[in-house]
Amino acid sequence: xxxxxxxxxxxxxxxxxxxxxxxxxxxxxxxxxxxxxxxxxxxxxxxxxxxxxxxxxxxxxxxxxxxxxxxxxxxxxxxxxxxxxxxxxxxxxxxxxxxxxxxxxxxxxxxxxxxxxxxxxxxxxxxxxxxxxxxxxxxxx
Amino acid sequence: xxxxxxxxxxxxxxxxxxxxxxxxxxxxxxxxxxxxxxxxxxxxxxxxxxxxxxxxxxxxxxxxxxxxxxxxxxxxxxxxxxxxxxxxxxxxxxxxxxxxxxxxxxxxxxxxxxxxxxxxxxxxxxxxxxxxxxxxxxxxxxxxxxxxxxxxxxxxxxxxxxxxxxxxxxxxxxxxxxxxxxxxxxxxxxxxxxxxxxxxxxxxxxxxxxxxxxxxxxxxxxxxxxxxxxxxxxxxxxxxxxxxxxxxxxxxxxxxxxxxxxxxxxxxxxxxxxxxxxxxxxxxxxxxxxxxxxxxxxxxxxxxxxxxxxxxxxxxxxxxxxxxxxxxxxxxxxxxxxxxxxxxxxxxxxxxxxxxxxxxxxxxxxxxxxxxxxxxxxxxxxxxxxxxxxxxxxxxxxxxxxxxxxxxxxxxxxxxxxxxxxxxxxxxxxxxxxx
Numbered sequence: 001x002x003x004x005x006x007x008x009x010x011x012x013x014x015x016x017x018x019x020x021x022x023x024x025x026x027x028x029x030x031x032x033x034x035x036x037x038x039x040x041x042x043x044x045x046x047x048x049x050x051x052x053x054x055x056x057x058x059x060x061x062x063x064x065x066x067x068x069x070x071x072x073x074x075x076x077x078x079x080x081x082x083x084x085x086x087x088x089x090x091x092x093x094x095x096x097x098x099x100x101x102x103x104x105x106x107x108x109x110x111x112x113x114x115x116x117x118x119x120x121x122x123x124x125x126x127x128x129x130x131x132x133x134x135x136x137x138x139x140x141x
Numbered sequence: 142x143x144x145x146x147x148x149x150x151x152x153x154x155x156x157x158x159x160x161x162x163x164x165x166x167x168x169x170x171x172x173x174x175x176x177x178x179x180x181x182x183x184x185x186x187x188x189x190x191x192x193x194x195x196x197x198x199x200x201x202x203x204x205x206x207x208x209x210x211x212x213x214x215x216x217x218x219x220x221x222x223x224x225x226x227x228x229x230x231x232x233x234x235x236x237x238x239x240x241x242x243x244x245x246x247x248x249x250x251x252x253x254x255x256x257x258x259x260x261x262x263x264x265x266x267x268x269x270x271x272x273x274x275x276x277x278x279x280x281x282x283x284x285x286x287x288x289x290x291x292x293x294x295x296x297x298x299x300x301x302x303x304x305x306x307x308x309x310x311x312x313x314x315x316x317x318x319x320x321x322x323x324x325x326x327x328x329x330x331x332x333x334x335x336x337x338x339x340x341x342x343x344x345x346x347x348x349x350x351x352x353x354x355x356x357x358x359x360x361x362x363x364x365x366x367x368x369x370x371x372x373x374x375x376x377x378x379x380x381x382x383x384x385x386x387x388x389x390x391x392x393x394x395x396x397x398x399x400x401x402x403x404x405x406x407x408x409x410x411x412x413x414x415x416x417x418x419x420x421x422x423x424x425x426x427x428x429x430x431x432x433x434x435x436x437x438x439x440x441x442x443x444x445x446x447x448x449x450x451x452x453x454x455x456x457x458x459x460x461x462x463x464x465x466x467x468x469x470x471x472x473x474x475x476x477x478x479x480x481x482x483x484x485x486x487x488x489x490x491x492x493x494x495x496x497x498x499x500x501x502x503x504x505x506x507x508x509x510x511x512x513x514x515x516x517x518x519x520x521x522x523x524x525x526x527x528x529x530x531x532x533x534x535x536x537x538x539x540x541x542x543x544x545x546x547x548x549x550x551x552x553x554x555x556x557x558x559x560x561x562x563x564x565x566x567x568x569x570x571x572x573x574x575x576x
Contacts, residue, residue, distance in 0.1 A: 007524035009517060011554050037526045041551045046524055064522040064554060097525055115524070 001135040002069035002119035004052050008045040009064035012038060017045070020063065024049060027058045032139070033102035033113060048072070048102070048113065050140070069119045072134040073126050077103055077110040085112060088129035094122050146262040146294065147255065150402050151457045158458060161402050163196035165430040170194045170203070172221060173436050179218045180206070180438065197405055200428055200439065201416050207441045208470075211241045211381065220244055221436040232280040233380045233479060243380050244434035250289065252431060253383040256400045257290025257376075260389030263398075263455070264349040264374040266320055268295030271346075273318035275309055275327060276354065278302040282384025283354050283477075287322040290386065296320070303327065306334045317346040324477045325357035325365060325373070329507030332368030342370030351376050353385050355477040356465060358573070361507055362394075375464060381440050382427050388462050396449050396461030403430055406460060407439070408448055411469035422447050424469045425462065443470045473568065475502060476509045478546040482567050488543045489515060492536055499558045500548075503571040511548040513540065516555050 010016040017036075024031060024047070034047040049055050052067070059065045075081035082101075089096065097115040104111055111134065116122040123133050145151045153161075171191045173180050183204040184190065193202055211219065220227075226246050233241040245253070266272065272291040276283025284302055291298040299312055303323065309331060312318065321328060328350050335345065347369050353376035362373045377397050378385035387404050388397035399406050407416050408423040417423045425446040428438050444465035453461060473480045486496045497516035502509060515536065523529060533550045541547035559566045 005524065007522075009522050009554050011557055039526060039530065041553060042529075044524060044526060044529075060519075064517060064519055066519075066522050066524055068524045097527075 001123060001133060003048060003072045003113075003134050003136050003139055005046055005048055005068045005070045005113065005115075006052060006056060006059070007066050007068060008047075008059060010043050010045055012041055012043050016043075020045060020059070023058055023062065024055055027051065027055045029055045033100060033111070035098070035100035037098065046098075046100070046115075048139070052136070068115065071114040071116060071119050071122050071126070072111045072139065073114060074104070074132040074134065075110050075112060077108040081110070082112060084129065085114075085126065085131055088125055088131065089114070089116075089122060092121075092125040094118075094125055144262055144265075144267070145457070146259040151259060151398075151459065153402075153458055155458055158401050159197070162405055162430060165402075166197050166200060166405065166428070167191075167194055169428075169430055169436060170438065172433070173438055176221045177219055177436065179210070179214045180204075183210075200405060200407065203428075203439050205414060205426065205439045205441050206437055208241070208443070215240070216242045219435060219437065222246060222433050227434050229285075230280075231282045231285070231380050231384060241380055243383070245383075246433045249383065249432045249434050252403055253286060253386060254289030254293050256378075256383070256386030256389075256403065257286050258293035259290075259400065260351055260374070260376050260386055261287070261290050261294050261296065261320065263389055263391045263457075264320060264351050264372070265392070266291070266294050266296055266349070270294070270296040270319045271299065271317055272296040272320045272322060273299040273301055273309070273313055275301045275303050275321070275323040275331075276385075282378065282380050283322075283324075286378070286384040286386055287351065291320075291322075306331060310335060310338065310340075313345060313347070314340070319346050319348050321347055321350040321369070321371070323350075323352060324354050325352040325361055326355060326476060326508045328352050328365045328373070329361065329368065332365060333506060336368065342368060345369065347371045349374060351389070353377055355474050355509075356572075364507060377462070377465075379442060381435075381437055381442075382429060383432065383435075387427065391453060391455035391457055393453055393455050395453070396463055398453070398457050398459040398461055401459045403432075404428065405430055406448060406462065408446065409441075411441075411443075411445075419448050419450050422466065425465070441469075443468050443472060445469055471568070473500070473502065473570070475511050475546055478544065480544050480546065484543055485513060485540065485548075488536075488539050492539050493521070494518070494536070495555075497555070497558050499566060499569060501569045501571070504573075509572065511546065512551060513548040514551045514553050514558060516558055517552045518555065 029049045029051045032048045037044045073085050099114050101112045174191045187204045189202050227244045228247050229245045274287045278284030350371050350373045365373045374390040376385045376389045378387040388399040390397050405428040407426040411424040425442045425444045427440050445467040447463045449461045499514045501512040537550045
């Protein structure tokens with residue numbers, strides 16, 4: 001039930017990011033969460049957006065785009081809430097490639113987006129530990 | 142006071158040189174006609190026979206040979222004698238499809254080593270000298286070429302080969318090397334390494350360096366001379382003609398004397414093939430006058446040069462060629478290695494990339510930098526940084542295997558490589574090697 005993340009290949013140059021965000025905005029989409037990984041020459045923008053299909057279609061015209069299933073685990077927006085999520089994954093030998101977080105629309109609600117090799121296994125581990133995860137439908141994207 | 146290795150030849154009157162050349166070319170064309178069917182066919186197609194060649198004046202009647210002939214005739218098609226008479230091969234740094242294998246008889250080795258010996262003596266070498274050869278030994282002609290010349294002069298020869306700079310410095314300082322032979326970029330590198338180890342230019346015993354195998358500038362010469370406290374001499378050659386020593390500088394440092402008793406030089410218009418008058422810029426063409434095993438006639442070097450026949454104050458009477466000012470093909474010389482953009486394209490296609498790439502060459506600390514920018518395609522893109530970096534590393538390694546020299550690969554977004562008039566700009570050379 002993982003959620004869909006889009007990733008964009010951007011050159012590490014002024015103007016690239018603003019143009020990409022403008023394109024997403026132009027498609028009428030809201031960016032719920034995002035992070036950037038940077039290398040010397042390029043960066044990878046990863047984002048959770050609404051209207052994923054439409055955004056992908058528009059972005060494809062100009063950028064390299066890929067979709068990746070990622071796990072969005074719910075946590076309370078308070079200190080110490082992330083720990084049990086990572087603890088559960090660690091105890092079950094699930095390696096995290098990268099992660100980033102965003103706050104939810106409800107009060108004191110936050111999510112951590114986890115990129116793992118096998119999202120299904122990761123979700124099963126989290127569910128067994130009593131941790132909720134989102135789906136595209138539940139996130140309304 | 143100028144010294145010569147073979148004064149009777151090096152300072153011979155022009156008429157004497159012409160006489161030697163005339164005699165040798167008649168014999169050489171006959172030798173090639175009799176022994177190299179590949180070239181005989183080219184001559185027949187052009188309607189020329191050995192009877193038409195009475196001296197160097199008639200060389201212009203002969204057909205050209207180019208790199209593609211060498212490729213077509215690989216490996217034995219241009220061999221001028223029985224293999225049993227050959228004692229060695231050397232090969233160019235070029236790779237698949239472009240490799241040239243040159244054969245040598247003992248006579249060919251001898252005349253080549255005479256040429257490098259002349260260069261060493263012109264740089265001030267005597268039997269008192271300690272010559273440190275850090276050109277690569279092996280298939281590359283640089284190491285053995287200078288090594289043989291150094292023996293002929295009677296110098297103590299340090300057969301270091303290239304690399305392992307700490308060891309180079311240790312031998313240089315401990316054994317008091319007086320003449321350094323390597324690529325100019327390596328000389329500059331050694332100079333920097335010496336400074337880093339706290340040595341001043343006057344701490345070493347070097348007096349001269351003989352540098353070649355790659356393009357270099359006057360600025361670089363001055364830089365090396367200052368760093369090492371030496372006089373830096375240029376040397377030119379190519380595997381196809383034997384190796385380094387086809388021409389070399391004297392103390393005047395104003396052009397390289399061509400060993401005209403062994404190699405006849407012409408400058409042609411690269412487009413029409415027409416021979417150009419002295420002083421005009423064009424493609425350098427060499428005819429080997431007395432090599433037995435690999436007797437190339439009218440070989441197009443693709444190097445753009447000027448010949449200068451005005452007398453040189455060093456006393457040598459042999460014609461001087463300028464440093465090559467460019468190429469008439471797309472070959473790049475990067476850190477002494479010949480690279481064709483088509484080789485890079487072949488690797489990209491084989492590794493599943495689009496052929497959208499750009500080669501950027503620059504100089505940092507007197508060493509060539511070699512960067513290749515490659516557009517990534519949609520099916521190769523991953524959200525994982527580690528995956529993309531792995532792709533870069535693996536492409537770098539495939540290119541290194543193909544070229545013999547490792548570029549830094551940069552993956553870039555589609556349609557980001559500069560295009561001029563719709564055509565991608567394949568090579569950006571910022572090294573400013575030519576005027």
